[in-house]
Amino acid sequence: MKILGIESSCDETAAAVVEDGRKVLSSVIASQVEEHKLYGGVVPEIASRRHAEAIVPVVRRALNEANASLSDIDAIAVTYAPGLIGALLVGVNFAKGLSLSTGIPLVPTHHLRSHIASNYISNPDLKPPFLCLVVSGGHSHIVMVEDYTNMKIIGKTCDDAAGEAFDKAARTMGMPYPGGIALDKVAEDGNPLAFKLPRPVVHDAPYDFSFSGLKTAVINLIHNSAQKGIELNKADVCASFRYAVVDCLTTNFLKAAEDLGVKRLVIAGGVSANSLLRKTLEQECKKRSYELFMPEKTLCGDNAAMVGAQGYYEFLSGNVADSDLNAFATMSIEKG
Ligand code: KG4
Ligand code: ZN
Numbered sequence: 001m002k003i004l005g006i007e008s009s010c011d012e013t014a015a016a017v018v019e020d021g022r023k024v025l026s027s028v029i030a031s032q033v034e035e036h037k038l039y040g041g042v043v044p045e046i047a048s049r050r051h052a053e054a055i056v057p058v059v060r061r062a063l064n065e066a067n068a069s070l071s072d073i074d075a076i077a078v079t080y081a082p083g084l085i086g087a088l089l090v091g092v093n094f095a096k097g098l099s100l101s102t103g104i105p106l107v108p109t110h111h112l113r114s115h116i117a118s119n120y121i122s123n124p125d126l127k128p129p130f131l132c133l134v135v136s137g138g139h140s141h142i143v144m145v146e147d148y149t150n151m152k153i154i155g156k157t158c159d160d161a162a163g164e165a166f167d168k169a170a171r172t173m174g175m176p177y178p179g180g181i182a183l184d185k186v187a188e189d190g191n192p193l194a195f196k197l198p199r200p201v202v203h204d205a206p207y208d209f210s211f212s213g214l215k216t217a218v219i220n221l222i223h224n225s226a227q228k229g230i231e232l233n234k235a236d237v238c239a240s241f242r243y244a245v246v247d248c249l250t251t252n253f254l255k256a257a258e259d260l261g262v263k264r265l266v267i268a269g270g271v272s273a274n275s276l277l278r279k280t281l282e283q284e285c286k287k288r289s290y291e292l293f294m295p296e297k298t299l300c301g302d303n304a305a306m307v308g309a310q311g312y313y314e315f316l317s318g319n320v321a322d323s324d325l326n327a328f329a330t331m332s333i334e335k336g
Helices: 033-037 044-065 085-102 111-122 162-172 179-187 212-227 234-260 275-288 305-316
Strands: 002-007 012-019 023-031 075-081 106-110 130-135 140-147 150-156 264-268 291-293
Touching: 002 044, 002 085, 002 111, 002 305, 012 044, 012 305, 023 044, 023 305, 033 044, 044 085, 075 085, 075 111, 075 305, 085 106, 106 111, 106 305, 111 130, 111 140, 111 264, 111 305, 130 234, 140 234, 150 234, 162 179, 162 212, 162 234, 179 234, 179 275, 212 234, 234 275, 264 275, 275 291
Parallel strands: 002 075, 075 106, 130 264, 264 291
Antiparallel strands: 002 012, 012 023, 130 140, 140 150
């Protein structure tokens, strides 16, 4: 079964053709990141306009590169939530028009579920149930994936997402948007113990995260030193901050796994490309004899191959949209 996946929830317009949820026949991504860099973050109005320009050529290219025509496509999976509403509407309306004119079923697909599904592409043997740490620019969740379309939130951030915290810290140090990637690289040359940063915990919610205080702590450290004319070692600041974020993420994730008795762990989302997060979990899972699955780095960020993968399982479970499908800026991963 061939699924055409379409993604436009943030600043990447993407389309892909995926066979049986696992085999990527094509994957095309048109990134707007260079334009948003000028403003230090994604400008929603600009994002919507660029999606409108890019969506037709990106879908055409994805079909061409898969050597497929629309008559070969069994379902159109589109990201309908969560994300920037104007950006999502471009993909949703395009997919609705395409579905209406061809009669191909339309499958509404949740962005975070798709991030999780990137793992089915990178790890062909992976099957639920498993516990997944979903860490992106907008979300930080620990999710029990009972089945491909049945999920339960075990923990979540009560303020900033991990990616957001990485981006803000990087921006304060003058790194271009999205700073998480740059900060990760610079941190490789620094000492993670150089600066003592807090590990905030959420009272009565052992699996929840809070990154806002940690973000403020590193921003204050940078600003206070600048005011006093003290030059900080940037690599040390990056390494200490990265260590603190990864420490919070892995501590809660491993505690949830232990408490729930789950031995198969998975990570997903843009921040799952973080080198220290990957390395720490590899070491900790090995110690505990847990299985660990990660998406290959090229599939960690936003793409449509993951939408085609999750869309396949959503379609099999009977999730097909009516012609009144809408986009939603927020939507629980449990509702899908
Ligand atoms: O999943 P994603 O591509 O988009 C959203 O759905 O939000 O995640 C983007 C986020 C950004 O905050 C970016 O800085 C972060 O993922 N990110 C990283 C790394 N690569 C991307 N954060 C830390 N280390 C990385 N290597
Ligand atoms: Zn994403």
